Amino acid sequence: MSLPLYYYVLGTPLGVLGLVRWGCWLVRRIPAVLYRPFTEPYRLPMSIVVPVYQEDPVVFAAAVESWLANDVAEVILVIDESDAACREVAARYPVRVLVTDVPGKRDALRRGWNAARTELVALVDSDTVWAPDVAAEVFKPFADPRIGGVGTRQNVYGSKGFLARITDMFLDHRYFDENASQSLLGKAMSCLSGRTAVYRRRLLLEVEHEFMNETFWGVPCLSGDDKRLTTLILERGHLTYLQRTAQVWSTFPDTWRVFGKQRLRWARNTWRSDLRALSRRWVWRHPFLAYTMVDKGISSFTLLFGPAFMIYSLVVQNWVFCAVLAAWWQISRSAKMLPHLRRRPSSFFFIPGYVVVSWIMALIKLQALLTVRRQRWLTRQVAVRDGEVVRTTTEPDPGPAAFADAEATVSDAEATVELPAIPPIPRQRRGPAPMWHEREGAA
Template identity: 80%
Template sequence: MNLPVYYYVLGTPLGVLGLFRWACWLARRIPAVLYRPVLAEHRLSMSLVVPVYQEDPQIFAAAIESWLANDVDEVILVIDASDRICQEIARRYPVTVVVTTVPGKRDALRRGWRKATTDLVALVDSDTVWAPDVAIEVCKPFADPRIGGVGTRQSVYGARGFLARITDMFLDHRYFDENASQTYLGRSVSCLSGRTAIYRRHLLLEIEDDFMDETFWGVPCLSGDDKRLTTLILERGHLTYMQRTAEVWSTFPDQWRIFFRQRLRWARNTWRSDLRALSRPWVWRHPFLAYTMVDKAVSGFTLLLGPIFMVVALVHQNWIFAAVLALWWQISRSAKLLPHIRRRPSSFFLVPGYVFVSWVMALIKIQALLTIRRQRWLTRQVAVENGEVVRTSQPGAHLHQQQEPEAQARAEGREQQRPSQSRTEAAV
């Protein structure tokens, strides 16, 4: 059958690109299928360190209760001085409360792990709820003395709405594909998510100066603490591991504006960390890790070729080509998301939305590369100005502090009325 020339003009380069991207995916997927979590029993003492800034009261209380249910040795909450509501909630539980007036997450993390007294320190976000066996599961990989840090499997807390469902799909793809393959081939996970990452405490003390003093092209780094900590652990010859049997749930944006800002911050952090790593010898001692960093950088550009070809086909009214391309996206993305679709079969119908958001994120990655030196949190009221981490609003000015009295009462009414068992310290 003789096809018009434009079918070959459009289809040949797209087909070659598709084969290349499938080969790259298989290079990750095959070892990811072979991944297994550590099953041998091993337990070490553990502290939780949680930076708290303007957290939703209901989520915060649920998270505290889940941490305490794990029977860890201590929970240390480093709460921003502006957050009066979370300070009050925390004092109802048997936790240690440290109130800080220093802006920024990094200083809060350092204050917390300095306060800890255990072998392991879990750095946890204040909106992250743990399964009942997380503390048990994350200790198991540390039976290997080479392991310096362990990550968990993360899902969306209350995954309702379009963005939440799409985010849940991206998370499963990450933990059943990228992180699983990095764990299997080299035990070198590129980023232990800050939602919950566990480290040996003595390693945190060793790397804290490099962590706090990080700069990129002369500008102090404000965010990207999880990537930086993971990189510093790997740089020093230790290994990182993803223990998928340890599951946690976190909240994610349900508004496009906040989603965009969060992804832009994450993309800038990834560019800065990966470009720095690829320029140094240590990463090439982990060849698969280096490969995934290069692949991630390239994929942000190649991903956009698909919609470009689709637009060209539609402009030229090549309906068959457009229909085949759309069908291929549905089939191929469903295959790559199979672990998630097994868990939530209805996500099959969200695959077109997943593809669209993938294109949006690719554009965000390009914008992040073009603005790589900008250091703003975007979802927190802090930024780097004149080389210093500063607040961008006065303490107490955040919307969270302006809740309606009745809404605040409903949120606080959810908490159990326990006697105050926390110890409070001020940090300046």
Template identity: 75%
Template sequence: MNLPLVYYVLGTPLGVLGLIRWGAWLIRRIPAVTYTPIAGDHPASLAIVVPVYQEDPEILATAIESWLANRVDQIVLVVDVSDTICQDVAARYPVEVIITDVPGKRDALRRGWRAARTELVALVDSDTIWAPDVADEVRKPFADPRIGGVGTRQSVYGSSGFLARITDMFLDHRYFDENAAQSRLGRAVSCLSGRTAVYRRRILLDIEEEFMAETFWGVPCLSGDDKRLTTLTLERGHLTYMQRTAEVLSTFPTGWRVFFRQRLRWARNTWRSDLRALSKPWVWRHPFLAYTMVDKGLSGFTLLLGPGFFVYSLLQGNWIFCVVLVAWWQLSRAAKLLPHIRRRPSSLFFVLGYVAVSWVMAFIKIYALVTIRTQRWGTRQVAVENGEVVRTGSDPVAAVPIPAPPGALELPVPATERERIPA
């Protein structure tokens, strides 16, 4: 096949870049293959803290039952005052309930871990369902006193459409590649997902002031709580680990609009956290963690060069070259997704869809960098206005005392009185 000179002028650097990207992947993949979950027992007390805001009542009930089945020591639900339906659901179970009229997730998390009376605290999303042995599995890494936080492995719950399949592929790629490698090399996972992340309570109390006061370029941070908690834990000299034997299920967007908004929020959070981290000395004490942050930041730009070259080839009518390129994407991505395809062989037919969505996510990542100061939450009616976190719904909740359901706890004391709370 005779190709115009432009293909060699452009194709040769792209080929070299492709080899570099494969080398970058192998740097992660080789240690990831050698990852093993931590075994043994560690009988530490464990509480579950759950911020609840307009959750599907059936999902919430299923999640609560899964947490109770794990026989944890304490379950604390911090429910927004406007969410009377979830308050009624929580009242049916032997859990502790805190009613809050403060908008935003961060304050709810803080109220929850202050109410905990255990050594370990699991921060859990209200749509996350635990396997029967999660509590036992997430305790095990804490036998190492250096471990400050532990993450779990996630899968998609309750949907089987295209986006659900693609999301499941991205999740497995994360837990069998990036997080496994970070756990293996240095025990420094960059982000313990907020769907279920377990911390030593004393660490949460130690970092809460910085957590609540986080700003970026003078704007208070509204989301990104999981990334921030992980970063502050690592900054304090503790280690973080992914315990892949602790499996949880969670709901994910099935519509494109919500998917885009969620990914945009996540991308902004990642840019803010990683750029801040790379400017500080602590991250360079974890060389592999720093490497993955840099590599992740660059990949959003390099990923779009391939489809750009593909579009150029289509416009030039070089169909054979286009077919070869599509075949390469199918084979190369399937190789990188092999752990997932072993679990779900039918995902082999979704590989090109995965490739296309990864391009969309690369565009989102670049847009997120351009709009990095924007603070919005796609699923909560809260936003940052004039430097403050406020409700954005049509029916604002008045900041007045409200009756709590049976068994509810009094609201914990303000942040300025943290020293009065025993650790």
């Protein structure tokens, strides 16, 4: 049976591109399967530092109790002066509270690690709930004196619905694929996520000036603190590692508007960090890390060839080919998501949604590249104006019309993820720490 010419003209490049992309994935996936966490017991004193800004009090209380249930030396909360509700929550627990009137997350992190008194410092987001053994697990990689920072595995906390399921799939793909392979091949993770990242305090003090004075094309950087810290640690010859046995849960947006804004901020941060890193010598001392940075940048463009070919096939009404392409996406993405599907088999039925959201995120990444110089938090009322980090009103951040909603600034109420009181953890390997008042011996 002969096929129309356009199948060869369009189908052949698409097939070749598919083979190349699968080859690139296997380069990551094979070492990711071989990854192993550190297992030998090791211990150092550790402080938890948490910048707090307009957090949901219920989520914040659950998070504080989970940190206290771990065996750490101290919990330091750096709370924005505008957040009276979280100050009230903090007053119920044995924690240190620093109130700050300086806008922005970076200064809060700096204040926290300067106040810490231990060799290790865990930088933690205020909506992140820890499993009971996170501290014990993150200590272990520091037995290697070359390791300067350790990351944890993350999943979605509390939220339900389509976006929560899709986000959970993306998280498992990240920690069982990219981060695992980077840890095995070179012990150089591209980003220790700010939801929970543990560093040697002396290194934080060493990089503090560069961290606080980061600029990109002459504009002070507002966000991207986790990528920046990871880069600064690696630049100085230290290593970073994923300890996947340390599991935490965080809240994520459950509305498309906030989801788009968050992804746009993350994508801008990634472009800035990776473009700068690839222009410097240090990253080429970690060839696999450099490879994953280049591959991630290229995939932002190549990912859109598939839907473009699908749209063309729909226009010419070749339904059989459309069905074959859709079936291939279902099968291929399921293969790549096997670690997640083992934990949550029902996510098989979310694969089509996962594919569509991947395309949306690719478009957001392209928008982020075109607007990479803009410095707005987007989900907080903080921005850079005239070279200074300032509090803002709810005026919109201008951007391409296709993503006007993603750029619009929402109110604090809209940006808050609503959760019931201490919601149950979704089906996971293990649950979060018990509540403070439920622990044996607590008053």
